Amino acid sequence: MTARKLSISVPPEVEATIKEAAAEEGKPVSAWLAEAAVEKAHAAALHAAGRAAARELVAEYETEHGSLPEESRSRARQFLIEAGLLDEEPWPAAG
Template identity: 80%
Template sequence: MTARKLSISVSPEVEETIKAAAEEEGKSVSAWLAEAAVEKARLAALHAAGRAAARELVTEYESEHGALPEQSRRRAREFLMEAGLLDDDDWRAAG
């Protein structure tokens, strides 16, 4: 595998956190950051797939039963936000 060099800027606190975590796992900073980035991307893809599946379910439900009442949408949004699966930016982007 060919490695590519990247340059990043972080605060001193973040630098220390990264170094400590890498050392704890017996990895180089580069290896630890690469694994962290891949995991972050994997989780983002899972969240996106979950949101897409939820939109599909709502669309299917609404095509059979009509539009969900606004109160139900609001309760669902609150639940998803409390569960950490949605933030205000996600909700605004969904329209």
């Protein structure tokens, strides 16, 4: 696998944290950052897939049973926000 060089800018305290973490794991900073980026990208993909699955489940339910009551939608949305599975973005209206 060929490696590509990237340049990033971070505040000094973040630089120190990165260097300390890489040293603790016995890795070069570039390898540590590459692994962190892959982990972050993977987590973002899982998050997006989870949100898509939740929307699909709601759509399937609503197709079979009609629109969810607003109170249920609000409770479900609050749960997903508290679980870290949904951002504070507005949810599309029912129907």
